[in-house]
Amino acid sequence: xxxxxxxxxxxxxxxxxxxxxxxxxxxxxxxxxxxxxxxxxxxxxxxxxxxxxxxxxxxxxxxxxxxxxxxxxxxxxxxxxxxxxxxxxxxxxxxxxxxxxxxxxxxxxxxxxxxx
Amino acid sequence: xxxxxxxxxxxxxxxxxxxxxxxxxxxxxxxxxxxxxxxxxxxxxxxxxxxxxxxxxxxxxxxxxxxxxxxxxxxxxxxxxxxxxxxxxxxxxxxxxxxxxxxxxxxxxxxxxxxxx
Numbered sequence: 588x589x590x591x592x593x594x595x596x597x598x599x600x601x602x603x604x605x606x607x608x609x610x611x612x613x614x615x616x617x618x619x620x621x622x623x624x625x626x627x628x629x630x631x632x633x634x635x636x637x638x639x640x641x642x643x644x645x646x647x648x649x650x651x652x653x654x655x656x657x658x659x660x661x662x663x664x665x666x667x668x669x670x671x672x673x674x675x676x677x678x679x680x681x682x683x684x685x686x687x688x689x690x691x692x693x694x695x696x697x698x699x700x701x702x703x
Numbered sequence: 704x705x706x707x708x709x710x711x712x713x714x715x716x717x718x719x720x721x722x723x724x725x726x727x728x729x730x731x732x733x734x735x736x737x738x739x740x741x742x743x744x745x746x747x748x749x750x751x752x753x754x755x756x757x758x759x760x761x762x763x764x765x766x767x768x769x770x771x772x773x774x775x776x777x778x779x780x781x782x783x784x785x786x787x788x789x790x791x792x793x794x795x796x797x798x799x800x801x802x803x804x805x806x807x808x809x810x811x812x813x814x815x816x817x818x819x820x
Contacts, residue, residue: 591745620806630791632746632811639806678745682806690736690759691795691809693745 589614591681593694600669601702607654608664608697610679617641618684621655621662622691626676635677638662666699674701705730707812709794715818716784724779724815728796732810734758735777737769738793740814746793752777753799781817789819 590613600606612621623635638646638655645653650670654663666673679694708727716722728735734753738746748761752771771777775796781788791814797807 624811629813630793631813632793632795634808634810637806637808680745690748690751690761691738691746692748695743695745 589616589681589683589692591679591692591694593679593697595697596695597698597700599700599702600666602669602671604669605665605667606669606699608666608677608679608699610662610664610694612660612662612679612681614660614681614683616683616685620682620684621653622680622682623651623653623662623664624678624680625673626678626696627674632678636664669701671701671703674699707794707796707810709792709812709815711815712813713816713818715820718784718786718819720784721780721782722784722817724781724792724794724817725776726779726794726796726812727776728794729810732796732798733775734797734799735771735775736795736797736809737777737779738795739763740791740793742790749779784819786819789817791816 592611619640621638624632625635636648636651650667652665676696678696680691706729710725736751737749740746749763750760751758755771766782768780793814794812795809797809
């Protein structure tokens, strides 16, 4: 069974600085998707960034980028120029592409605090 | 364009009671999934509906059941409520349900907070 681990329960960063959130996963599949979702106090999960496992190039979305290390099964999220609005819970999630496993499998989350 | 809408937003039930939560998917989406998120944890997959049928199910007891209607909206029913059922229940919608669509963006509602006392 696939698992997702986020080892940092909480991270804090000064506004305008850069922060990296860690995620590792375990799977025997070779083709899958990885996601970072943001959950603000409103509780609605918002997709931040997506990575396809068969693509070697790391995904980037404006101030958000990932470091995808497939062999190490590592998928970290880098937030550049942190803003107060980035404060939220961040969840790493995995979604397989086998015939019986398409649901999202989630890590426990990292609470990101932005210091003004 | 309305996103995923869920109702009610908050509710309190007593142990042993039954609850029904409702979800309307994002316009154009035909697949609905339900997740349970306990306080301080990541979501756990309950089940997924497509074409009014349950297509996948997570590790949840039969007390958890669902339904999808012809307009793609969905209900989550929980019978014989336990204290441990207290959680945020998230509805997610997307297009397509099989491996072909596994890269499609999944959109979430704001959830229904269930407290069992």
